[in-house]
Amino acid sequence: MNFYPPGKGMGQHVDAEEESENAVVSLSFGQDAIFRIAGRDTLLLSGDVVVFGGPARRAKHGVLGARKGTSDLLDGRLNITMRQMEGS
Numbered sequence: 001m002n003f004y005p006p007g008k009g010m011g012q013h014v015d016a017e018e019e020s021e022n023a024v025v026s027l028s029f030g031q032d033a034i035f036r037i038a039g040r041d042t043l044l045l046s047g048d049v050v051v052f053g054g055p056a057r058r059a060k061h062g063v064l065g066a067r068k069g070t071s072d073l074l075d076g077r078l079n080i081t082m083r084q085m086e087g088s
C-alpha cells in the first residue's frame with residue numbers, strides 16, 4: 001500500500017522483487033495521477049484498476065505527482081497493490 005501526498009509520485013521502476021509471473025493488480029483511490037508505463041501516459045482516476053499481466057508484467061512504470069484538488073475523498077492518492085511473491 002502506498003500513500004502519495006499531493007504532488008508526490010513514484011519513480012520509474014520494474015516490479016522485479018516477485019518470483020511469480022502472475023499478474024499484479026493495482027487499485028487507485030483519491031487524487032488523480034498520471035501513470036507512465038513503457039513511455040506511455042494514462043490518467044488514473046479514483047476507483048481505477050491496473051492489471052500488470054502478460055507482456056506488461058515486467059514493464060517499466062511509475063507515477064507522476066498526485067494532482068492537488070482532484071479529490072473530495074483524500075488529500076492525496078492511495079494505491080493498493082496486490083502481488084504474489086513466491087513462484088508457483
Ligand SMILES: O=C(O)CCC(=O)C(=O)O
Pocket residue numbers: 002010015026028035061062063079081
Ligand atoms: O501507485 C501506483 O499506481 C503504482 C505503484 C507501484 O508501481 C508499486 O507499488 O510497485
Ligand SMILES: [Fe+2]
Pocket residue numbers: 013014015061
Ligand atoms: Fe510498481
